[in-house]
Amino acid sequence: MRLAVRLLPVVFAAVTVWLVGNQIVQGLQPTPSTVPLALAPWGGPRPRCVVSCGKGARPMRSVTVAAAGSPSDEQFRREGAGEAVGPKPDLILSCPPSHIQRLTEYMASLYPCEILCSRTSGKGSSMVHLLLLRCHGEPASMMQKIASDSHLAWVVQKVYCIDRDEAPQPNIQGVAQSLAKQLRAISLQPRSVEAPVVRLACFPRSQLLELAQLLEANLCEEGSAPCKLSPTGCNTVATAFLVGDLWYTGVSAAFGQNHHMANKRPAGNALSRAYFKLSEALQRAGAYVKVGDLALDAGAAPGGWTQYLSEQGCACVYAVDPAELELIPQRTEDGQPSGSVEHLCATLAEASVQLAERQREGRLPPLDVLTSDMYLGMGRSCSVVRALEEDGALSLLRPGALVVVTLKGTEVRGHSKLRFDAQLAPVVEEFKAICEGVQLFHLMANRERERTLVGFKRGG
Numbered sequence: 001m002r003l004a005v006r007l008l009p010v011v012f013a014a015v016t017v018w019l020v021g022n023q024i025v026q027g028l029q030p031t032p033s034t035v036p037l038a039l040a041p042w043g044g045p046r047p048r049c050v051v052s053c054g055k056g057a058r059p060m061r062s063v064t065v066a067a068a069g070s071p072s073d074e075q076f077r078r079e080g081a082g083e084a085v086g087p088k089p090d091l092i093l094s095c096p097p098s099h100i101q102r103l104t105e106y107m108a109s110l111y112p113c114e115i116l117c118s119r120t121s122g123k124g125s126s127m128v129h130l131l132l133l134r135c136h137g138e139p140a141s142m143m144q145k146i147a148s149d150s151h152l153a154w155v156v157q158k159v160y161c162i163d164r165d166e167a168p169q170p171n172i173q174g175v176a177q178s179l180a181k182q183l184r185a186i187s188l189q190p191r192s193v194e195a196p197v198v199r200l201a202c203f204p205r206s207q208l209l210e211l212a213q214l215l216e217a218n219l220c221e222e223g224s225a226p227c228k229l230s231p232t233g234c235n236t237v238a239t240a241f242l243v244g245d246l247w248y249t250g251v252s253a254a255f256g257q258n259h260h261m262a263n264k265r266p267a268g269n270a271l272s273r274a275y276f277k278l279s280e281a282l283q284r285a286g287a288y289v290k291v292g293d294l295a296l297d298a299g300a301a302p303g304g305w306t307q308y309l310s311e312q313g314c315a316c317v318y319a320v321d322p323a324e325l326e327l328i329p330q331r332t333e334d335g336q337p338s339g340s341v342e343h344l345c346a347t348l349a350e351a352s353v354q355l356a357e358r359q360r361e362g363r364l365p366p367l368d369v370l371t372s373d374m375y376l377g378m379g380r381s382c383s384v385v386r387a388l389e390e391d392g393a394l395s396l397l398r399p400g401a402l403v404v405v406t407l408k409g410t411e412v413r414g415h416s417k418l419r420f421d422a423q424l425a426p427v428v429e430e431f432k433a434i435c436e437g438v439q440l441f442h443l444m445a446n447r448e449r450e451r452t453l454v455g456f457k458r459g460g
């Protein structure tokens with residue numbers, strides 16, 4: 001009994017450490033939104049971006065992504081004192097954790113910018129990833145391009161625009177003064193017709209209210225030009241972003257989407273989200289469909305890919321799917337397909353027999369494009385390349401024909417990304433045996449366990 005009493009404090013201490021360590025005791029951890037990012041991301045030698053976005057990573061305990069050569073806090077204090085130590089970001093994008101690696105690859109391949117690094121912030125469902133970029137051109141025009149990029153519309157949640165020439169501030173009072181100075185400068189410009197209506201973008205958000213009050217007080221000072229703070233109807237955005245011990249600021253024009261981009265349906269009349277998979281795959285691969293091409297779209301329903309192929313000028317898209325197409329194919333008066341889409345309401349194996357027959361009879365030339373977004377069911381989905389061969393679709397193509405295939409894995413809880421990638425390796429090899437110039441993408445519109453292959457049929 002006496003031993004048990006003596007052991008009690010030890011057991012209590014151990015349990016407390018475990019509870020705190022697992023964030024079960026509330027209030028003992030700092031709230032995520034008030035915790036500044038732990039490491040400042042730029043400066044020193046040019047950073048190499050090392051990205052990790054493992055789902056199981058515990059948020060905010062440590063920074064999950066680090067740029068090689070990240071500067072020390074001391075370097076940041078020097079930066080605060082006015083000594084430039086390396087490239088500062090001018091755009092910071094936020095996105096869900098599932099997309100940080102894809103977003104990094106997308107921005108690096110299609111936008112003229114340097115990827116400085118990425119960071120994690122927040123916990124659980126409110127966790128966001130931040131990508132810090134240094135634009136090679138004008139940040140405002142890049143921001144506008146990002147806002148109108150349909151592939152980013154579901155992914156990028158916010159864009160923070162930093163003025164790289166503004167000195168970083170050590171505290172929120174300094175931020176309010178700096179933003180007030182920048183806003184006064186733009187409202188006094190001779191070409192500004194309207195008074196700025198300003199939305200405040202603040203990271204972390206927990207500081208927004210205090211910053212708004214301080215900024216309003218600064219703007220009200222005697223001699224200030226007219227300027228109104230408002231979360232809606234704004235034409236200007238004032239940004240404050242905390243990294244390490246320092247705040248970075250910037251004032252920029254507000255674009256159509258007001259920097260709140262997430263979950264906006266991209267403009268246009270795309271039939272399904274899948275439409276953007278094909279458009280992005282071709283853009284990323286630098287491949288395109290030529291006017292007058294003949295295409296076979298395997299697993300076409302409801303019709304997003306068929307729509308895209310048709311819009312690109314294909315003379316005819318053979319849309320193969322036992323399911324109904326939402327896209328209404330044109331028909332002549334006697335019911336024959338006309339125009340650019342013919343729905344073959346059959347499996348790929350059955351449709352390939354029909355099309356091969358037409359080719360044998362000289363009624364159909366070899367096809368220029370084959371796309372497949374088929375889901376073959378549990379277990380078989382990754383063998384889609386073999387299915388295209390066995391069902392006879394590949395032999396319908398001319399040498400050099402464009403081939404785009406979605407590889408779909410099964411979304412099994414606990415199955416790691418590494419395991420999925422390992423599953424894909426032999427399928428990619430199968431594809432390389434058939435096609436050359438092969439590229440593999442994890443596209444913005446792909447699911448977590450889904451990849452897209454692009455290549456050209458060998459023999460061209």
Ligand SMILES: C[S@@+](CC[C@H](N)C(=O)[O-])C[C@H]1O[C@@H](n2cnc3c(N)ncnc32)[C@H](O)[C@@H]1O
Pocket residue numbers: 272274275298299300301302303304305306320321322323346347348349373374375376
């Ligand atoms: C994800 S959907 C395709 C979406 C389409 N790409 C779009 O843009 O709207 C997959 C389709 O594959 C079709 N499918 C599955 N196995 C097939 C097969 N063996 N032959 C033809 N279609 C098949 C299914 O009926 C389903 O409509």
